[in-house]
Amino acid sequence: MTKINGEDMKEIVRNGYNLGKYAKYFGRNDKLNNFEKKYFDILVEKLPKNSNILDLGCGTGLPYDLYLADKGHKITGIDLAENHVLTAQKNVKTGTFITGDYTKHKFDNGSFDAVVALYSLFHIPREEHQAVIAMIYDYLRAADALLLITTGVEDTGETEIDYDFCGNVKMAWSGYGADKYIELLESNGFEILKSDNEADFGGGDEQLWILARKI
Ligand SMILES: C[S@@+](CC[C@H](N)C(=O)[O-])C[C@H]1O[C@@H](n2cnc3c(N)ncnc32)[C@H](O)[C@@H]1O
Structure with a gap:
């Protein structure tokens, strides 16, 4: 557990998102932008029909889970913030959403x-990131199963607090930093299919989008 002046990092994250400002502030709606669409088009093309998809940190389910559910896939989403889970369940009726x-x-x-x-992933203490990637590898059904993940580009350190x-x-x-995530994915059994920096995601620092397949 990463403590910041006595507070658990994950409690800060949970409390922050439970205020319910995220989706409105970042304009989360049911539309993918052009950058996102490039990744989701490849993902959807490669997925078998009626796939089971797990969304880690699903937020309000918009736009990603709704997009995938509308293509006929079965979504399971998990999020720390109860508020987001309740909203995701309303937004994506066919999905199953869990608080945790x-x-x-x-x-x-x-x-x-x-x-x-x-x-x-950037809300989880970085010493846990390798274990998260190994966990995802185990959750995936077989070779060719897919991971779509975003990470930071710059090293933001062990913990950074914003107000x-x-x-x-x-x-x-x-x-x-980005190089470390490529290394962590490759050393944990993934092949990178596509990756790009997303400069303008509206949240401050650049993000790295990575689509990878289980080898
Ligand atoms: C920036 S929001 C992104 C939400 C959604 N993926 C999207 O792109 O709209 C981050 C989400 O991850 C969730 N989250 C952060 N750490 C988590 C954890 N350890 N377990 C589950 N959810 C987590 C937060 O509660 C929040 O809803």
Whole structure:
């Protein structure tokens, strides 16, 4: 557990998102932008029909889970913030949404055709990131199963605290630089299919989008 002046990092994250400002502040709606669409088009083309997809840090389910559910896939989403889980369930009626810490909740190994983890890994203490990637590898059904994940580009250190997230929300971040994530994925059994920096995601620092397949 990463403590910041006596506070648990994950509690800061959970409390911050439970204020319910994220989706409105970042304009989360049911549309993918052109950058996102390039990744989701490849993902959808490669997925078997009626795939089981796990979304780690699903937020409100918009736009990603709704997009995938509309293509006929079965979504399981997990999020720390109860508020986001309740909203995701309303937004994506066919999905199953669970409140919990995805580093602790255990899903069955080999039960997903794809895992997505978009803008959530950076809220987990970075010493846990290798274990998260290994966990995702185990959750994926077989070779060729897919992972779509975003990571930071710059090393943000063990923990960074902001007080002006979504205007005035306290939030915690933790992350390595891009090269480290490529190395962690490759050394944990993934092949990178596509990766790009997303310069303008509206949240401050650049993000790295990575689509990878289980070898
Ligand atoms: C920046 S939001 C992104 C939400 C969604 N993926 C999207 O792109 O709209 C980060 C989300 O990850 C969730 N999250 C952060 N750490 C988590 C953890 N350890 N377990 C589950 N959810 C987590 C937060 O509660 C929040 O909803």
